[in-house]
Amino acid sequence: MRDSYHETLDGITDDLVEMSRLAGAAMERATAALLGADLALAERVIAADEEVDLRQSALEAKAFDLLALQQPVATDLRIVVTSLRMSADLERMGDLAQHIAKIARMRYPEQTIPYDFRPVITDMSRLAVRIVEKTGEIIAQKDVKAAIELERDDDEMDLLHRKLFTMLLAPSYRAGIECAIDITLCGRYYERYADHAVSVARRVVYLVTGEKVAGWRR
C-alpha cells in the first residue's frame, strides 16, 4: 500500500490527466459551437471553463501543502514544481477553447466561419484535440517517446495555421474584414492551444530524463 505522501503525488498526476481531458472536451465542443453557430453549446463551453480553473486551484493547493508539510526533495520536488507549470498550461488551454466559444457566441446567429474555411478549421480543431489526448496519455504513462513524436503534430498545426493565412490573402477571398479578424484570432487560439500542449509534453520529458527538449521555449 502506498503512503499518503505518494498518494498525493500520484493524485497530482491524475489531476493533470483530468485537466487535459477537460481541455480536450472544451476544444471539441467549442469548435462544434463555432461551426454549428450553436449558442447553447457555446454557453456550456464558456461555463464549463470554471471546472478547469477549479481543478487548477485544487492542484496548486495540493502541491503547496505537499511542499510545506512533506518537503519533498530531488525527483519528487521536481515533479511537484513542474506540475504547477503544467497545470498553468492546461488551464490556459481551457481559456483558449473558451475564447473560440466566445467568438461563436458573439456572432450568433450568424455563421462565423465562411464555407471554404470550414475544412481547415475542422482540421486544426481535430489536430488540437488529438494533441491534447496524446498529452494526457504522455502525462499518465510518462511516455518520453510519444512526447518527442508530438513535435510532428505541432509542425502539422503550424502548416495548417500558415494555410489559413494563405487562404485569407488569396485574391479570391471575399468574406470581408470582420471574418478575417475572427479567422485570424481562431487560428491563433488553435495554434497556441497546441503550443501549450506540446510544452506540457516537453515537461514530461524533462521530468523523466532531466533534459530540456530543444526548442523548449517558443
Next chain:
Amino acid sequence: MRDSYHETLDGITDDLVEMSRLAGAAMERATAALLGADLALAERVIAADEEVDLRQSALEAKAFDLLALQQPVATDLRIVVTSLRMSADLERMGDLAQHIAKIARMRYPEQTIPYDFRPVITDMSRLAVRIVEKTGEIIAQKDVKAAIELERDDDEMDLLHRKLFTMLLAPSYRAGIECAIDITLCGRYYERYADHAVSVARRVVYLVTGEKVAGWRR
C-alpha cells in the same frame, strides 16, 4: 547582515524586477521597430529575448535549489512558488514583444501599420510599457495599492483594443486583409502583454495579503 537564505530570497525578487525591466525595454523597442520599419532594431529585439529566457531559467534554478536545500515554509514558500509563476508571465511578455518585432521584420521594408492606426498602436504600446514599469515597482515595493490601481490601466488597454477593432471594421477602412491580420495580431499581443503584467501584480497582492484578487483568472 542577512543570511544567505534570505539573500537568495531577496535575489529572486530582484530577478523579477529585472525581468520586468527587460520586458518593458523589449516592448518599447519592438513598437519603435514596427512603426519605424526598422529592421536592425527588430533583429536586436528578437535576439535580446534570449536574455529574458536566461533570466527565467536562472530564477527557476535558484528557486528550485532554495526549495530543495532550505525547505522554506509558510510565507517564504509562498514567495518562492508564486515567483515561479510570475517569472513565467514575465518571460511570456518578452515573447509577445518579440512577436511584434517579428511582424516588423516580416513586412520590412514595408510599413506594417497604416497611417491612421499609428496613434492607437502608439497608445497601446505606451500603456503596455507604463503597466510593466508599474509592475516592476509593485514587485520591488510590494505595493498592494498600486497593484489594485493597475486594473484601471488594464481597462484602458481593453478600450484601446476595442477601438482598434472599431477602426478595422469602419467602412472607411481600406488597408486590406494583410494589414487587418497584422493589426489584429499586434492588438492581441499588446493586450495579452498587459494581461500578464496585471496577473503578476495580482500575485503580489496575493503574496502580501493572502487574498486572491477578484477577476484573478481571465
